[in-house]
Amino acid sequence: MDAVLEIAGLRKTYRSRKGVRRALDGFDMVVGAGQVHGFLGPNGSGKTTTLRTLLGLIRPNGGRMALFGQEVPRRLPEVAGSVGAIVESPQFFGNFTARDTLSLLADAGGLKKERVTAVLELVGLRDRARERVRTYSLGMKQRLAVASALLKEPKLLILDEPANGLDPGGIREMRTLMRNLAESGMTVLLSSHILGEIQLICDQVTIISAGRRVAAGSVADVLARHSSSSVKVRLEPGVDLLGAAELLRGNGAEVTLRDDHFVVGNAGNPAQITRILAEKQIYVSELAPIAADLESVFLELTGTAPVEGQNRQVDQVSAPGGWGQ
Numbered sequence: 001m002d003a004v005l006e007i008a009g010l011r012k013t014y015r016s017r018k019g020v021r022r023a024l025d026g027f028d029m030v031v032g033a034g035q036v037h038g039f040l041g042p043n044g045s046g047k048t049t050t051l052r053t054l055l056g057l058i059r060p061n062g063g064r065m066a067l068f069g070q071e072v073p074r075r076l077p078e079v080a081g082s083v084g085a086i087v088e089s090p091q092f093f094g095n096f097t098a099r100d101t102l103s104l105l106a107d108a109g110g111l112k113k114e115r116v117t118a119v120l121e122l123v124g125l126r127d128r129a130r131e132r133v134r135t136y137s138l139g140m141k142q143r144l145a146v147a148s149a150l151l152k153e154p155k156l157l158i159l160d161e162p163a164n165g166l167d168p169g170g171i172r173e174m175r176t177l178m179r180n181l182a183e184s185g186m187t188v189l190l191s192s193h194i195l196g197e198i199q200l201i202c203d204q205v206t207i208i209s210a211g212r213r214v215a216a217g218s219v220a221d222v223l224a225r226h227s228s229s230s231v232k233v234r235l236e237p238g239v240d241l242l243g244a245a246e247l248l249r250g251n252g253a254e255v256t257l258r259d260d261h262f263v264v265g266n267a268g269n270p271a272q273i274t275r276i277l278a279e280k281q282i283y284v285s286e287l288a289p290i291a292a293d294l295e296s297v298f299l300e301l302t303g304t305a306p307v308e309g310q311n312r313q314v315d316q317v318s319a320p321g322g323w324g325q
């Protein structure tokens with residue numbers, strides 16, 4: 001895999017009168033060419049700090065970063081032309097049209113006028129390009145921001161929370177745009193806390209928590225590696241559900257009762273459930289694994305605060321065992 005972006009052991013500490021805050025604590029990330037890579041983390045986990053550091057807007061306290069194989073920030077001038085980024089909501093003049101705005105930016109960057117038409121087409125603003133920006137919806141303004149980042153034909157596009165504040169229609173449009181860009185061969189790095197979106201759009205994800213990577217890989221791999229070992233258990237009609245649940249709890253199982261079934265949360269070995277129940281002549285009519293989604297994996301991983309001072313990569317730790325193993 002050709003890495004477009006590599007970060008290893010990145011550290012950033014903010015110092016203020018209120019004290020010292022370790023925003024990045026040995027953070028690692030690799031983004032391969034052609035990926036739509038989701039960068040996920042809860043509020044304050046270090047996403048924006050990572051992106052700003054990568055773009056030379058903040059100086060790190062340690063670690064290594066490279067874009068297209070060139071060490072940054074030292075070699076940033078050589079690779080900056082290949083990177084388009086929106087890390088803060090850009091402000092546009094409300095009285096300008098989208099075409100005026102982009103033409104101005106294209107002139108300032110010494111780019112050809114044709115690029116303006118091309119990017120308007122790409123982000124789906126062609127038909128509204130002669131209207132003033134102040135009449136635009138938030139989604140259209142976001143697309144204009146993406147258009148401005150696309151003017152210089154970047155090979156890597158970095159977007160910090162592009163779907164922030166958008167309604168479902170706007171989010172869907174942004175999703176289509178990301179997919180189209182990826183199909184054109186561009187690598188896209190997308191920070192977000194909208195997990196459903198990341199699951200739909202991205203091939204690969206990196207999850208950050210408290211300034212450290214806690215998971216990385218393809219969405220399918222991350223789900224499989226961290227998938228919950230919960231199973232849904234349904235018993236034959238007329239069987240005492242509560243009694244069966246108590247029996248399993250007595251054997252160390254985490255049981256949650258539902259209306260007509262129960263869920264065993266730490267079922268590393270589901271056969272144990274049927275065995276323990278069958279010994280008491282209680283028979284299972286349904287035993288089904290509960291599929292994990294990115295949201296539950298995210299909550300599980302980021303809810304587990306990494307150990308202070310240790311550069312622990314949770315994704316390198318084998319899956320936790322269940323009570324029945």
Ligand SMILES: Nc1ncnc2c1ncn2[C@@H]1O[C@H](COP(=O)(O)OP(=O)(O)OP(=O)(O)O)[C@@H](O)[C@H]1O
Nearest residue numbers: 014016021023041042043044045046047048049050
């Ligand atoms: N300029 C600053 N001075 C002091 N602390 C800061 C500064 N910028 C960020 N931080 C702190 O660093 C940590 C990481 O912040 P960062 O903005 O990178 O997180 P984030 O993942 O982008 O969060 P969000 O999703 O809320 O934007 C937070 O605890 C934040 O309060």
